[in-house]
Amino acid sequence: MNAIELTHLDIAYGPTRVVHDVSLAIAEGESFALVGESGSGKSTILKAIAGLAPDWTGEISVLGSPRAHRPDRGFAKSCQMVFQDPYGSLHPRKTVDDCLAEPLAVHGLKGRDGRVKAVLAAVGLDQRFRFRYPHQLSGGQRQRVAIARALMLEPRILLLDEPTSALDVSVQAEILNLLKKLRREQGLTYLLVTHNLPVVSFLCDRLAVMRHGRIVEVAHVEALKRGALAEPYSRELYAASGGTLQPA
Amino acid sequence: MTGPLLSIKNLTVTFPTPKGPVDVVRGISFSLGRERLGIVGESGSGKSMTGRSILKLIRPPGRVTADEMVFDGIDLMAESERRMRALRGARISMVMQDPKFSLNPVMTVGEQIGEALQTHRPMPRRQLRARVLEMLHAVRINEPDRVADLYPHEVSGGMGQRVMIAMMLIPEPDLLIADEPTSALDVSVQAQVLDIIDELVTGKGMGLILISHDLNMVARYCDRILVMNGGEIVEECAARDLDKARHPYTRGLLAAMPRMDEDREELPVLDRTAWAAT
Numbered sequence: 097m098n099a100i101e102l103t104h105l106d107i108a109y110g111p112t113r114v115v116h117d118v119s120l121a122i123a124e125g126e127s128f129a130l131v132g133e134s135g136s137g138k139s140t141i142l143k144a145i146a147g148l149a150p151d152w153t154g155e156i157s158v159l160g161s162p163r164a165h166r167p168d169r170g171f172a173k174s175c176q177m178v179f180q181d182p183y184g185s186l187h188p189r190k191t192v193d194d195c196l197a198e199p200l201a202v203h204g205l206k207g208r209d210g211r212v213k214a215v216l217a218a219v220g221l222d223q224r225f226r227f228r229y230p231h232q233l234s235g236g237q238r239q240r241v242a243i244a245r246a247l248m249l250e251p252r253i254l255l256l257d258e259p260t261s262a263l264d265v266s267v268q269a270e271i272l273n274l275l276k277k278l279r280r281e282q283g284l285t286y287l288l289v290t291h292n293l294p295v296v297s298f299l300c301d302r303l304a305v306m307r308h309g310r311i312v313e314v315a316h317v318e319a320l321k322r323g324a325l326a327e328p329y330s331r332e333l334y335a336a337s338g339g340t341l342q343p344a
Numbered sequence: 345m346t347g348p349l350l351s352i353k354n355l356t357v358t359f360p361t362p363k364g365p366v367d368v369v370r371g372i373s374f375s376l377g378r379e380r381l382g383i384v385g386e387s388g389s390g391k392s393m394t395g396r397s398i399l400k401l402i403r404p405p406g407r408v409t410a411d412e413m414v415f416d417g418i419d420l421m422a423e424s425e426r427r428m429r430a431l432r433g434a435r436i437s438m439v440m441q442d443p444k445f446s447l448n449p450v451m452t453v454g455e456q457i458g459e460a461l462q463t464h465r466p467m468p469r470r471q472l473r474a475r476v477l478e479m480l481h482a483v484r485i486n487e488p489d490r491v492a493d494l495y496p497h498e499v500s501g502g503m504g505q506r507v508m509i510a511m512m513l514i515p516e517p518d519l520l521i522a523d524e525p526t527s528a529l530d531v532s533v534q535a536q537v538l539d540i541i542d543e544l545v546t547g548k549g550m551g552l553i554l555i556s557h558d559l560n561m562v563a564r565y566c567d568r569i570l571v572m573n574g575g576e577i578v579e580e581c582a583a584r585d586l587d588k589a590r591h592p593y594t595r596g597l598l599a600a601m602p603r604m605d606e607d608r609e610e611l612p613v614l615d616r617t618a619w620a621a622t
Binding site: 133134135235264266267268270272276291292293294295297320321322332334336337 | 386387500501502529531532533534535557558559596597600601602603604605606607608609610611612613614
């Protein structure tokens with residue numbers, strides 16, 4: 097069974113169609129990356145899967161069951177999203193504890209205390225952070241909270257929208273290590289959106305290169321590591337970020 | 345050219361906090377000719393504060409002190425606010441991090457770029473418009489005529505940043521301070537924007553201070569690099585010698601970056617206690 101399957105997916109914002117005829121199958125336990133420049137529609141695909149861009153046609157199926165256009169509780173339990181900006185994605189007037197417990201309240205789950213403690217430990221945050229507000233945390237700590245929030249319902253799939261692009265290099269390394277560890281421990285499936293190819297190389301098994309709302313190429317990460325991407329546009333993208341990798 | 349374009353000695357920036365004053369920049373000194381200097385460091389290393397203090401953009405309660413801060417023979421520390429205003433934009437300009445927050449949302453792109461020039465060099469409207477379009481063209485915006493009439497929210501991030509660059513370069517300053525000019529943009533556009541900055545800066549023989557947290561990017565576009573940590577310059581080296589960097593902080597930063605052909609199971613994380621001065 098595939099974790100995420102997209103079939104002939106078109107997504108529109110009002111009259112503008114931003115994603116055209118995308119078909120993808122992501123296996124369970126796989127870590128898959130969508131790369132491309134801004135406006136290529138990569139984040140929009142995540143939003144559509146998460147239910148935040150409801151104007152789509154085609155088919156989205158998650159863990160074998162088709163996704164409806166409406167918000168879907170069962171879906172939320174299996175698939176959660178982590179957003180790019182840890183400064184914007186946490187409620188400024190709720191403590192970490194409130195933020196983490198909210199999914200539990202929504203889904204009527206018990207054992208708040210234990211679960212919050214466990215998830216904080218899983219993302220490597222000390223318990224003393226539990227009753228702090230987001231503004232009392234650093235960017236890396238906030239992103240850990242955002243990941244913890246996504247993990248609260250014990251989903252099997254995480255949608256990661258540029259999870260490290262707002263962070264410093266050394267903090268990025270910590271978060272990437274954390275994501276890798278969580279995937280190993282919990283057997284999660286990742287669908288990662290990024291424009292940072294080295295991050296893909298570190299964290300993912302396969303990638304799809306997107307441009308103007310279409311998938312240009314789907315490749316194995318080995319092809320990326322060898323610099324053997326097939327399509328001219330992918331190679332261009334590779335050169336643009338590959339160049340930055342070699343100190344002049 | 346006689347002497348450096350900019351010379352700074354013992355620059356300190358202090359902010360008061362409830363726990364007493366905190367030095368965010370601690371007595372740094374450097375000089376800059378008509379070259380490209382990169383300042384690298386993580387959040388809170390004081391790199392942006394250094395850039396801002398050159399333009400005297402640090403407002404009270406923040407305090408800037410320096411033994412010397414001379415730009416092209418002008419003692420910046422002694423300049424009045426009025427004289428600084430004449431200097432900012434015209435001689436030294438600054439590209440900020442995020443075009444979303446640094447462009448005026450209720451003015452069209454063309455008006456803003458025009459205003460940057462008009463402030464320092466009044467000229468007839470028709471000529472101004474021509475200069476604006478020419479500048480938009482120089483930052484590789486197709487259809488400058490159409491883009492000039494757009495509002496900032498109607499342009500993409502990359503285009504917004506190019507608009508910023510156009511705005512900052514149109515008065516033809518001698519020194520451009522670019523504070524994380526591309527961190528809000530994606531890779532393909534990043535390279536484009538930096539190429540544009542590079543081309544315009546080298547073409548006009550300006551000085552450039554590129555402030556960034558991205559070591560490799562800075563290494564690629566600058567001649568010389570200063571690495572900052574905790575308000576101090578911990579390492580200074582030529583860009584091409586970056587891989588020979590000695591300081592553990594610089595080495596840590598280099599190692600923490602994932603590579604394109606990543607085969608490490610885990611990325612090394614900076615051990616912040618290793619070199620902490622205090």
